[in-house]
Amino acid sequence: MKAALHEWNLAPKEAIALQKELATRLESDDRIAPVTHIAGMDIGFEDNGDTTRAAVVVLKWDPQTAPDLTLVEHVVHREPTRMPYIPGLLSFREIPAALGAFEQLNILPELIMVDGQGIAHPRRLGIAAHLGLWLDLPTIGVAKSRLYGKHDEVGEVRGDWVPLRAGNETIGAVLRSRDKVKPVFVSPGHRISLETSLDWVMRCLGRTKLPEPTRLADRLASRRDQHVKKPQNLLF
DNA sequence: GCGACAG
């Protein structure tokens, strides 16, 4: 791997310049290998934020049994938190830990869903886009709230969606992933189009708001399910 | 100058 601590330990000003440069390398057309495994990634914190916990789950994709996905691998990686949360610079705070988790993975997914924005970002390099470039894998950003862009109100039925725009460009979509529930913000990261991103998010939707990959990664990264281990927690 | 602001 390209070592370089300087790739992550940057002052805000340098980080912003790097984002602009990296954004020009993103591929917005689909360049995806036949999908058999989909990963989900999310970050959580412990020790009052001093420890960053990265969680990655890998689900088996079987068109025959879809939308039922099977959890086939999961990894949790902890390391000291390196910097505070700064809107627009989230990837510099969370990706280093995420890479630690991906390094321990045995199964290489063809697609990754990340808890955060793809190109729906002021400089078009949200955490999903940044991670996709680094791993050179297709990524989709699935955020629970908006960071950037404007949009009209979205219908209340599952599947309804409206474009998320920035000036003339469409940078993502506001998707009603579950009836009457707060919508999610879907935006392509690397090597995937918005249309295909929406297709995959829809295909991975159970009866919950979040698609299975990020829903499970979310639970693994979160502190809550950490102690309880009874019912469906048998998954972990 | 005044808000907005992923996780």
Next chain:
DNA sequence: ATCTTGTCGC
């Protein structure tokens, strides 16, 4: 993100 219990609704 995280601190935290119960509670309203399908």
